[in-house]
Amino acid sequence: xxxxxxxxxxxxxxxxxxxxxxxxxxxxAADLLPADYASVTVMFGWDASLGNxxxxxxxxxxxxxxxxxAGVDYFPKDKLAALGVTVTNAxxxxxxxxxxxxxxxxxxxxRGLNTHVQNTQTHTWNNQGNNMRVLSEFKxxxxxxxxxxxxxxxNLQALHVHVTGINHSGRAVAGFDQVYPLAEYQTAVxxxxxxxxxxxxxxxxxxxxxxxxxxxxxxxxxxxxxxxGFSVTNAELIQAVAAKKVRYVALxxxxxEPLPADNPLWDIPEVLITSHTTGFVDDYTxxxxxxxxxxxxxxxxxxxxxxxxxxxxxxx
Amino acid sequence: xxxxxxxxxxxxxxxxxxxxxxxxxxxxAADLLPADYASVTVMFGWDASLGNxxxxxxxxxxxxxxxxxAGVDYFPKDKLAALGVTVTNAxxxxxxxxxxxxxxxxxxxxRGLNTHVQNTQTHTWNNQGNNMRVLSEFKxxxxxxxxxxxxxxxNLQALHVHVTGINHSGRAVAGFDQVYPLAEYQTAVxxxxxxxxxxxxxxxxxxxxxxxxxxxxxxxxxxxxxxxGFSVTNAELIQAVAAKKVRYVALxxxxxEPLPADNPLWDIPEVLITSHTTGFVDDYTxxxxxxxxxxxxxxxxxxxxxxxxxxxxxxx
Numbered sequence: 001x002x003x004x005x006x007x008x009x010x011x012x013x014x015x016x017x018x019x020x021x022x023x024x025x026x027x028x029a030a031d032l033l034p035a036d037y038a039s040v041t042v043m044f045g046w047d048a049s050l051g052n053x054x055x056x057x058x059x060x061x062x063x064x065x066x067x068x069x070a071g072v073d074y075f076p077k078d079k080l081a082a083l084g085v086t087v088t089n090a091x092x093x094x095x096x097x098x099x100x101x102x103x104x105x106x107x108x109x110x111r112g113l114n115t116h117v118q119n120t121q122t123h124t125w126n127n128q129g130n131n132m133r134v135l136s137e138f139k140x141x142x143x144x145x146x147x148x149x150x151x152x153x154x155n156l157q158a159l160h161v162h163v164t165g166i167n168h169s170g171r172a173v174a175g176f177d178q179v180y181p182l183a184e185y186q187t188a189v190x191x192x193x194x195x196x197x198x199x200x201x202x203x204x205x206x207x208x209x210x211x212x213x214x215x216x217x218x219x220x221x222x223x224x225x226x227x228x229g230f231s232v233t234n235a236e237l238i239q240a241v242a243a244k245k246v247r248y249v250a251l252x253x254x255x256x257e258p259l260p261a262d263n264p265l266w267d268i269p270e271v272l273i274t275s276h277t278t279g280f281v282d283d284y285t286x287x288x289x290x291x292x293x294x295x296x297x298x299x300x301x302x303x304x305x306x307x308x309x310x311x312x313x314x315x316x
Numbered sequence: 317x318x319x320x321x322x323x324x325x326x327x328x329x330x331x332x333x334x335x336x337x338x339x340x341x342x343x344x345a346a347d348l349l350p351a352d353y354a355s356v357t358v359m360f361g362w363d364a365s366l367g368n369x370x371x372x373x374x375x376x377x378x379x380x381x382x383x384x385x386a387g388v389d390y391f392p393k394d395k396l397a398a399l400g401v402t403v404t405n406a407x408x409x410x411x412x413x414x415x416x417x418x419x420x421x422x423x424x425x426x427r428g429l430n431t432h433v434q435n436t437q438t439h440t441w442n443n444q445g446n447n448m449r450v451l452s453e454f455k456x457x458x459x460x461x462x463x464x465x466x467x468x469x470x471n472l473q474a475l476h477v478h479v480t481g482i483n484h485s486g487r488a489v490a491g492f493d494q495v496y497p498l499a500e501y502q503t504a505v506x507x508x509x510x511x512x513x514x515x516x517x518x519x520x521x522x523x524x525x526x527x528x529x530x531x532x533x534x535x536x537x538x539x540x541x542x543x544x545g546f547s548v549t550n551a552e553l554i555q556a557v558a559a560k561k562v563r564y565v566a567l568x569x570x571x572x573e574p575l576p577a578d579n580p581l582w583d584i585p586e587v588l589i590t591s592h593t594t595g596f597v598d599d600y601t602x603x604x605x606x607x608x609x610x611x612x613x614x615x616x617x618x619x620x621x622x623x624x625x626x627x628x629x630x631x632x
Contacts, residue, residue: 096450097427100475104427107420111413116590117433123582125574125591132596134412158474159416258441266439274432275441280448 008045201228324361517544
């Protein structure tokens with residue numbers, strides 16, 4: 001079978017060379033004709049309209065989609081599973097930039113930058129330095145111990161910060177001082193000063209951060225969401241801030257996205273919103289293409305993959 | 317001789333107990349009577365008016381001043397040297413908070429928080445993420461390899477950042493990939509993406525960051541000053557920003573302090589001013605008193621000191 005790759009971004013010389021040697025046809029997504037939908041075997045990137053059209057074509061030959069994101073909650077997972085299409089994600093590409101953004105969110109609030117930004121705008125020299133903290137005073141709790149969580153945990157440990165993780169089984173992961181199973185998160189939350197959500201968006205995590213969750217929070221300095229917006233019940237997060245259970249909030253993801261301009265979250269002085277950008281990095285595509293290059297040889301040889309394969313039932 | 321300690325802050329039980337056992341008299345600065353100025357042997361803290369009055373008293377018995385700051389440029393160093401007074405500084409107390417503030421400054425700009433703060437204020441969901449960077453892309457150059465510089469360098473190395481240091485001799489220091497002597501700073505500057513000043517305020521560092529300095533900067537992402545404000549020539553820094561030799565600036569110290577509200581630095585969008593607060597931490601006095609407790613036994617025994625002694629000629 002001749003491979004037909006639809007690409008949504010420019011490929012690296014390494015990937016192009018592999019495809020050329022295999023005799024693959026490569027078409028830019030914008031140039032793909034409906035008559036050729038059925039012949040597409042690989043999609044490097046995804047667009048709901050084009051993607052669904054390809055899937056819905058009778059006799060679709062689609063076998064592999066390389067997602068540009070780590071989360072794949074927006075893919076038609078049931079349909080793809082039924083068709084036997086493998087989805088590989090971008091997990092790992094985001095670890096360094098997201099971990100550094102989360103780190104930046106923490107230092108923004110612990111080192112009083114939130115106040116200094118306002119003082120700079122108003123030309124106010126204010127060296128009262130209220131509430132200046134160092135991270136080693138805090139216990140950080142990270143929901144999600146995958147690439148991003150582990151990178152963040154290791155960054156924090158270098159600053160002598162105590163880091164607790166949460167995953168399904170409670171299995172130990174390098175970088176974490178302690179890991180609890182998700183079913184026992186309540187104990188860890190009661191003791192946490194900074195809570196970070198990096199869990200994938202699944203039915204299990206929908207509205208996970210709700211009034212019940214915040215009832216277990218004793219006195220948190222900061223809540224950060226870099227997972228999925230729908231994991232948080234906005235009104236109940238706002239109540240937790242009003243009740244001073246959570247002092248500051250940094251949201252990279254929101255519910256919904258884009259967050260409407262009249263959403264009350266924008267107007268809470270303790271909330272910083274970063275508009276789903278924490279995974280961004282200048283050389284993003286180059287990093288993504290390293291995953292593609294790792295998988296291409298085995299895919300071309302026998303249709304198998306060596307890394308980043310998504311379990312379409314679990315959703316991550 | 318009976319020790320007479322003047323304190324500007326509450327002492328710890330440990331320090332109080334040492335002084336009580338030694339039969340020392342302790343007076344709060346606000347309660348000190350002029351008739352007792354000559355009897356003062358130790359000052360825990362400093363105030364220019366009271367301090368100079370004590371020094372200028374005939375037959376002053378003053379032997380030791382514990383500064384609350386790391387920098388001692390504001391002390392009458394020549395007079396203190398002539399009187400044989402030892403000044404111990406707070407070097408080390410600031411290392412963790414200042415290093416974390418500098419780290420926060422870096423991530424504030426590399427992770428686009430400067431843009432997101434504005435977007436949050438204007439209720440704008442903007443996920444264009446221009447210029448999002450990771451620190452491992454950058455070479456960081458730190459002027460000053462003391463406690464603060466070394467702490468910062470070690471923090472950065474944990475994120476796989478290349479760190480170069482500058483000190484007088486060019487001697488190697490843990491945490492730095494490379495160290496240049498101050499006399500050869502030009503080579504290091506030409507290659508630096510982020511430049512951090514932590515040098516003490518001395519005549520040697522006055523106006524060090526001037527047009528001549530910036531002429532060696534090729535294309536720096538960020539310039540941070542947490543040393544002393546008078547080390548920077550404001551107008552020439554502003555020119556370097558205008559010429560895009562330096563893209564962003566974070567100033568904890570300014571020239572002069574407080575920085576007047578009409579100083580043009582406040583209005584440059586690329587400049588963040590943190591009003592000399594980066595050393596602040598909630599338990600500052602407790603940290604300072606650990607230095608006092610380390611020096612007290614030998615001071616009380618034979619007038620010697622084990623740490624944090626300032627060379628009054630060098631000024632640090």
